[in-house]
Amino acid sequence: MTIAITETGPGRPDFHLFTDLPGRIYPPDSIRLKIPETIPTDFLRACFLVKDGGNVVARASIYDNPLMQYAGQRAFSVGNYECADRDEYASALLTHIMDSVKNWGGTYVIGPMNGSTWEGYRFLADHENPLFFTEPHHHLYYNQQFKDAGLAPIAQYYSNIDRGMELDNPEIVARAEELMAEGVTIRSIDLSDFEAEISRVYEFNLLAFKTNFLYTPISRETFLKKYLQTKAYINPDLTLLAEDKAGNLVGYFFCIHDFCNTQNKTLIVKTLARHPAPEWKGLGHVIGNLIYHKAVELGYTSAIHSFIYEQGTSTKLSTHFSGTHYRNYVLYGKHLA
Incomplete structure (x- = not known):
């Protein structure tokens, strides 16, 4: 050898x-x-x-x-x-x-x-x-x-799977009413103007993800190239953007169909983010509840909340939607003396 x-x-x-x-x-x-x-x-x-x-x-x-x-x-x-x-x-x-x-x-x-x-x-x-x-x-x-x-x-x-798809938790419904009264609107992503939509998401991510573990920004060009490739997989009813009364993006859910599962109709919650300011607390749950409503209407029976960092804010969100363990993942490191 x-x-x-x-x-x-x-x-x-x-x-x-x-x-x-x-x-x-x-x-x-x-x-x-x-x-x-x-x-x-x-x-x-x-x-x-x-x-x-x-x-x-x-x-x-x-x-x-x-x-x-x-x-x-x-x-x-x-x-x-x-x-x-x-x-x-x-x-x-x-x-x-x-x-x-x-x-x-x-x-x-x-x-x-x-x-x-x-x-x-x-x-x-x-x-x-x-x-x-x-x-x-x-x-x-x-x-x-x-x-x-x-x-x-x-x-x-880890990734969690929610096989219950429970809707309208009273706390979430109450929070939704508060946000709507403050002028928040939640709408589907506009695929006819997709490049402009994801350009806004790019700018928002710089704020929403800046404290995430190992986060580093990427160029707008790289981001657009990467996400333009996802357009064919997106059902706009399952990717929602939340805007404040001035039209500023304050949160979003990016979900796609699990094309690997041919036995059951499963939704993948790929990316979710909200503005870090405290006044937007609970917005993620509100968007998630709307996503679940549409998913159930479309015949989905489960949802996978994917790639959750153990100390990240998505943990609470996935647990709230009755997620149970699906898989673990590991990232390694070494100090070079």
């Missing part, structure tokens, strides 16, 4: 070896091979291949986001990770990555993360329930490979 590590990247003649690797380490019928893959290039510093003889057996990228910090330290991230089930391959790759980051002056590495929380990040911790749309798929042994390399969990996430 002769292990060698080489560098590649988008535009290089051998980059297809990087993008083709999943086809070598997953079964032909794996859902992983049915999920379109994009290698984000924002903040991309390097891509590495591990070869055993002439065969590519592992890959990963290093992202250098200048605004990414953890524990007060600038953090590089490990992304696009794929590896055959051999400890020596993972050890060689992750050691090389950490050595590279140290050589560049980095003191912390986190992963998996493709540059920022706007892109793919976190490992699934289990495969106990069926995969839902927008969820990543990978070998579960990746978790152990990261741990063996000295990376430890720095954040836990």
Whole structure:
């Protein structure tokens, strides 16, 4: 066995070896091979291949986001990770990555993360329930490979599923009446003016998400490109915007159909946000209740509240809508001495 590590990247003649690797380490019928893959290039510093003889057996990228910090330290991230089930391959790759980051002056590495929380990040911790749309798929042994390399969990996430779809909690109804009396309106996203709508969402996110764990802003161009691709999946009745009496955006719910579930009609609550000012407390529950009304009307029998950060504000919201545990996810990190 002769292990060698080489560098590649988008535009290089051998980059297809990087993008083709999943086809070598997953079964032909794996859902992983049915999920379109994009290698984000924002903040991309390097891509590495591990070869055993002439065969590519592992890959990963290093992202250098200048605004990414953890524990007060600038953090590089490990992304696009794929590896055959051999400890020596993972050890060689992750050691090389950490050595590279140290050589560049980095003191912390986190992963998996493709540059920022706007892109793919976190490992699934289990495969106990069926995969839902927008969820990543990978070998579960990746978790152990990261741990063996000295990376430890720095954040836990989970998804909840609500199979009750209960409507009109009295507290939520009362809060809705108060907000409506103050001039709040809640409407469907306008797909005929979608670019303008998501431009407003972009500006709002800068305010709503600025205190989120590991949040870093992205450019308007990148945001628009990313979300314009989602237009085909959106039912405007299930993506709602809340505006104050002056027409300012103060909250929204972005929901999509679970295209992976062919047995039951399930809604995915993908993104939700409200203005952080205290006068908008409870707005998320109000929008969620309206979403549930429409979803039930359309025949949905369950809703997945996806990718909740354990210390985030979505926890209370999902629990309020009777969410029960569906899956866990983990993000890892390591201080480089």
